Amino acid sequence: MTAHNHAIQTLADAVLSMEIENVPDDAVNNAKRCLIDVCGVTLAGAKTDSAKTLYETAVETYKPGCCNILGTSHVLNAPGAAFANGAAAHALDFDDNCYAGIVHGSAVVFPSVLAIAQQRGATGAELLLGFVTGLEVEFAVAKALSNSIYDRGWWTTSVLGTIGSAAGAAKIARLDNETTRNALALAVVGAGATRAVRGTTAKHYYCGRAAESGVLAVMAAERGATGPINAFEDQSGIARVLNGAEFDPKAIEALGVEFGISQPGVDIKKYPVCYASHAAADATKEIMNSNGLTANDVAAVTCTVPPLVASNLTYSTPKTAAEAQFSLEFAISSIIEHGDIELKHLETAILTSPPIERLLGKIVVKVGDVPERYRSAESICPEWGSVELVTHCGARKLAFAASPIGSASRPLSDDMLQKKFNSCAEYRNSANAPLFLYGRMRNIELIGNAQELFT
Missing domain, CATH: 1.10.4100.10 (2-methylcitrate dehydratase PrpD)
Known part of the structure; x- marks a missing residue:
């Protein structure tokens, strides 16, 4: 050679x-x-x-x-x-x-x-x-x-x-x-x-x-x-x-x-946490906003994600900002409680607050395949997220994010940047x-x- x-x-x-x-x-x-x-x-x-x-x-x-x-x-x-x-x-x-x-x-x-x-x-x-x-x-x-x-x-x-x-x-x-x-x-x-x-x-x-x-x-x-x-x-x-x-x-x-x-x-x-959590966070935000829900309405959340996401997000009950950045449960809880994930939400007093800790216990993360109803979606990224949210009234709300806002296929606008x-x-x-x-x-x-x- x-x-x-x-x-x-x-x-x-x-x-x-x-x-x-x-x-x-x-x-x-x-x-x-x-x-x-x-x-x-x-x-x-x-x-x-x-x-x-x-x-x-x-x-x-x-x-x-x-x-x-x-x-x-x-x-x-x-x-x-x-x-x-x-x-x-x-x-x-x-x-x-x-x-x-x-x-x-x-x-x-x-x-x-x-x-x-x-x-x-x-x-x-x-x-x-x-x-x-x-x-x-x-x-x-x-x-x-x-x-x-x-x-x-x-x-x-x-x-x-x-x-x-x-x-x-x-x-x-x-x-x-x-x-x-x-x-x-x-x-x-x-x-x-x-x-x-x-x-x-x-x-x-x-x-x-x-x-x-x-x-x-x-x-x-x-x-x-x-x-x-x-x-x-x-x-x-x-x-x-x-x-x-x-x-x-x-x-x-x-x-x-x-x-x-x-x-x-x-x-x-868009969010200051591991990118693996962003699609599921966006799906949760879509459910909360489109249905006018508040944290008090949420009884349970199930997030289905690919193995790649689960392998990165390993902290189900984070106690520090570094752990919260690798917690899908925290990302979902923050979206439900605050409507967003911002830098200020990574402060220890906020991420370990009683409202967040209560929500962490309501969230289940499962590894699985893209739900059949969404398999024809365009630009499904390796870190997609599917969310099912159940309200205290028993209503089931579903959302799927093939790729998160900020991805190459859905870039942030210049104003957002x-x-x-x-x-x-x-x-x-x-x-x-x-x-x-x-x-x-x-x-x-x-x-x-x-x-x-x-x-």
């Missing part, structure tokens, strides 16, 4: 050849929406105890620098900033999702490319291109491995995000082909965390580590560090060890021709952020120096 048959070489070629004028307009627009969203959720996430703990860890570990820590007035060097911002971006589990790999793409790639862009004084246009490049490499590798890697228990945000963050950072750093190969190889062979992270600080930690790893891989490769060009194909390579040797190189050969940010697309969350951004900024008490940051992200290609983004 020659070097040009190796996936690492194909990826490096794609990184070097990616140019923004060759990216379709819809993909560029989707990328800008993702930038807006991830900035907002990082600002909000910086308020959490988890993000603060990991930021303090970063301060003790890394040197000062010129890279912003969002939601604070502090700066660190590039690896430190990537780590701290990556942890904050995912701390509320409010960041975007993609079914290519079932990954949180922006929360890893954005902190990496932002750090490198600020370290190198890159333009906003270069940052945007690095962001698109990182996401596309991540999604392409995800398609090549298929979602079986997720099913095997690997947390793909860590495994694949490390690769995407290295690709985006390499693009901004303008590495040559050989150095890009080594940066990617360094990232690939060190990637990985398991899905056991859910509901704990480990999830935020490994999101930050994936962003940091991409930056470090680029910096090390620039200094001569090497990695195995057969990182995917080796008998002990990532495809065999993590995925039973399942790997389709055609997916990465399509880089620059097909764009994962458009197909399957990116899901921007800006409302979400504003709510995140307000949650962080960053009153002035909505006045300039939203516009800067929307027109990021006009920024002359990435260090100007947050000043």
Whole structure:
């Protein structure tokens, strides 16, 4: 097998050849929406105890620098900033999702490319291109491995995000082909965390580590560090060890021709909880609103979901915000009690309040197939939800959500996206952020120096 048959070489070629004028307009627009969203959720996430703990860890570990820590007035060097911002971006589990790999793409790639862009004084246009490049490499590798890697228990945000963050950072750093190969190889062979992270600080930690790893891989490769060009194909390579040797190189050969940010697309969350709960939450909201029901009307709720949803949402009686984010029972209870799921509903006093605790006991979650009456529905996503609600009067109300609001097939409107951004900024008490940051992200290609983004 020659070097040009190796996936690492194909990826490096794609990184070097990616140019923004060759990216379709819809993909560029989707990328800008993702930038807006991830900035907002990082600002909000910086308020959490988890993000603060990991930021303090970063301060003790890394040197000062010129890279912003969002939601604070502090700066660190590039690896430190990537780590701290990556942890904050995912701390509320409010960041975007993609079914290519079932990954949180922006929360890893954005902190990496932002750090490198600020370290190198890159333009906003270069940052945007690095962001698109990182996401596309991540999604392409995800398609090549298929979602079986997720099913095997690997947390793909860590495994694949490390690769995407290295690709985006390499693009901004303008590495040559050989150095890009080594940066990617360094990232690939060190990637990985398991899905056991859910509901704990480990999830935020490994999101930050994936962003940091991409930056470090680029910096090390620039200094001569090497990695195995057969990182995917080796008998002990990532495809065999993590995925039973399942790997389709055609997916990465399509880089620059097909764009994962458009197909399957990116899901921007409406609710600050695990995306697996969103479809069932929307179905519950439809029942409550269309029938004019209140929490006092609800006697029992049965949610039927696919195995993927049940495997992610494992906390039936959550006691902390981190547990509530992985509780379908909490998501349904919040919709019934509050009519929504907002950041304020994740406060301990609210999520453990008597009304919520009473509702938790009325909700049953079952694993099953799509109900027969809904099997002809269009765009049924892997995390669909079917809800049956019984009132105290004995009435049975049914609703099915094939995909949630905010999914790639049902995207948030620009107004909804800006409302979400504003709510995140307000949650962080960053009153002035909505006045300039939203516009800067929307027109990021006009920024002359990435260090100007947050000043």
